[in-house]
Amino acid sequence: MTRLLRCHDCDLLHEVPEVPAGSRALCGRCGAVLLARRPETVERSIALALASLFFWLVANLFPFLTMEIGGRIEPSRLASGVGGLWADGFFELAVLVLLFAVAFPFLKIAAWLAVLVPLHLGLKPRYLAPLFRGLDLLHPWAMTEVFLLGVLVSYTKIVDMASITVGPALVGFVALIVTMIWTDLTLDTAEVWDRIAAPPESGVPATSGTLLVGCHVCGVVAALSEQHGVVHGRCARCGAGLHRRKANSVSRAWALVVAALILYVPANLYPVMILVSFGEATQATILGGVQELIAAEMLPLALLVFFASITVPVLKLVGLAFLLVSVQRRSRWRTRERTVIYRIVESVGRWSMLDIFVLAILAGLVRLGNIATIEPGAGAISFAAVVVITMFGAMCFDPRLLWDAAGANDGH
Ligand SMILES: [Zn+2]
Ligand SMILES: [Zn+2]
Structure with a gap:
């Protein structure tokens, strides 16, 4: 069975044949990845997301770094910086750091589990499509790996000034980054969308006056009618707004x-x-x-x-x-x-x-x-x-x- 896909980077229409697990289909014109098939994607991603949840808890509940200077011991947690920024009156920065380093990674893990566990059990609650669509938006804003680099830079800036002890939370945080990146690489989003709702059969009727528009979230290609050069519609599968261009x-x-x-x-x-x-x-x-x-x-x-x-x-x-x-x-x-x-x-x-x-x-x-x-x-x-x-x-x-x-x- 072939499926109709529009390239999200150059808009070329492709008829993609079945792609075997572990392989990818690339756009012939611009090289974008159209489909990347991963074996046992739902089950493996659930295991990795559970591991991520465990490490997120370790990273947030235990001491992160402990600083000793002149006999004073100052332990800090992952979110201590948020409190520090807030206390100094920089609440915008405090909120940004809280969201990017703590809240968004947690939401991402929670959303993975909330979508994948029901799919594994063969359940299809109504929230699956909107939640999985939200995950797409969340993706660039969860910045654990950038934060880790920040820890490294901070460490070298104060290591001369005080003695620093690495706490269990920092180890947990490194493990969290590994499991989250691994989950991203294991999760086949096209497969998850197909399991949420089957894509329409290929060969969408493209009568005159209609345009084939690709959904930029779930990839379904839909025929929309064109009025005054503008097309409007909602994706039947994921509910995202459809338009030819942003x-x-x-x-x-x-x-x-x-x-x-x-x-x-x-x-x-x-x-x-x-x-x-x-x-x-x-x-x-x-x-x-x-x-x-x-x-x-x-x-x-x-x-x-x-x-x-x-x-x-x-x-x-x-x-x-x-x-x-x-x-x-x-x-x-x-x-x-x-x-x-x-x-x-x-x-x-x-x-x-x-x-x-x-x-x-x-x-x-x-x-x-x-x-x-x-x-x-x-x-x-x-x-x-x-x-x-x-x-x-x-x-x-x-x-x-x-x-x-x-x-x-x-x-x-
Ligand atoms: Zn392309
Ligand atoms: Zn869609």
């Missing part, structure tokens, strides 16, 4: 790029971190933090922070602006390579949260009154806003427009 993609993405560009200035001019030690305050900007790591002869780490905090945001903004200009100029130049640029821009953006996580960890850990206290600076909020806004900007951009502009999708 609405107002170019102007929305431009607005977000410009907003991020403006905020990028205060993010770099104002300090992101303030260290108060014996009544003396030292302020550090993002670039200052990198220079500090170089001075401490931690070159690999300095390069890493430079890459995550300076290179990635700049490249994302330049990359998105380049893609937008190329769509507006109806460029035909290397469309496939430009699609790859889009995929990179979309996937690396979350790593820029690194500096915010470092700040949260240090603000939670280094609270020793007069001896040493680390507080966020005014630049931190602008920087977090730049990261979140550019992530939304990349999500608003519709890569299929690159192919439309190149004339590759003419004659729908």
Whole structure:
């Protein structure tokens, strides 16, 4: 049995034959993964999601890092940084860190189990489709691996100042990252959608006046009637809104790029971190933090922070602006390579949260009154806003427009 699929990156219509377990089907034009078949996906994913739940509890219930300085012992938990940021009056940052490092990973695990366990038991409660659709939205915002990198950077920043003991929660957190990535790699979303509701038989009637539109969440291709060049409808299987292209993609993405560009200035001019030690305050900007790591002869780490905090945001903004200009100029130049640029821009953006996580960890850990206290600076909020806004900007951009502009999708 073949199935009709539209490529989510370039909109080419494919008739995909049955793909054996362990194999993938790629788009012949842009190289996007259309289908990736995984063996025993539901059962294996349930086992891995249960392991993730266990490690999430370990990571949140036990001490994470313990700092000893001048006879004072300061234990901290995973969420201590959230409390630290809140106490310093930076509640926006506290909420972001709580969501990205603690709440969203938990919600993701809970949603996996709530969808997969009933499917394994042969049950189909009505919430399955909306919940699995929600999981799709949640995916980029659960940032455990970025947080772990933040722990590493924080550790090297304070290891000279105090003695640090690694707690069981940190070990649990590393295990949590492994099991969550493993679950992502084991879960065959197309198979889960097929088990929630069977896809319609291939060969959707495409009469004149109708367009075949692919659902960007569950992949079903539906025939929709076209009125004044606009198609509207809801996916019969998952309930997502169907449209040929993301609405107002170019102007929305431009607005977000410009907003991020403006905020990028205060993010770099104002300090992101303030260290108060014996009544003396030292302020550090993002670039200052990198220079500090170089001075401490931690070159690999300095390069890493430079890459995550300076290179990635700049490249994302330049990359998105380049893609937008190329769509507006109806460029035909290397469309496939430009699609790859889009995929990179979309996937690396979350790593820029690194500096915010470092700040949260240090603000939670280094609270020793007069001896040493680390507080966020005014630049931190602008920087977090730049990261979140550019992530939304990349999500608003519709890569299929690159192919439309190149004339590759003419004659729908
Ligand atoms: Zn494609
Ligand atoms: Zn759908």
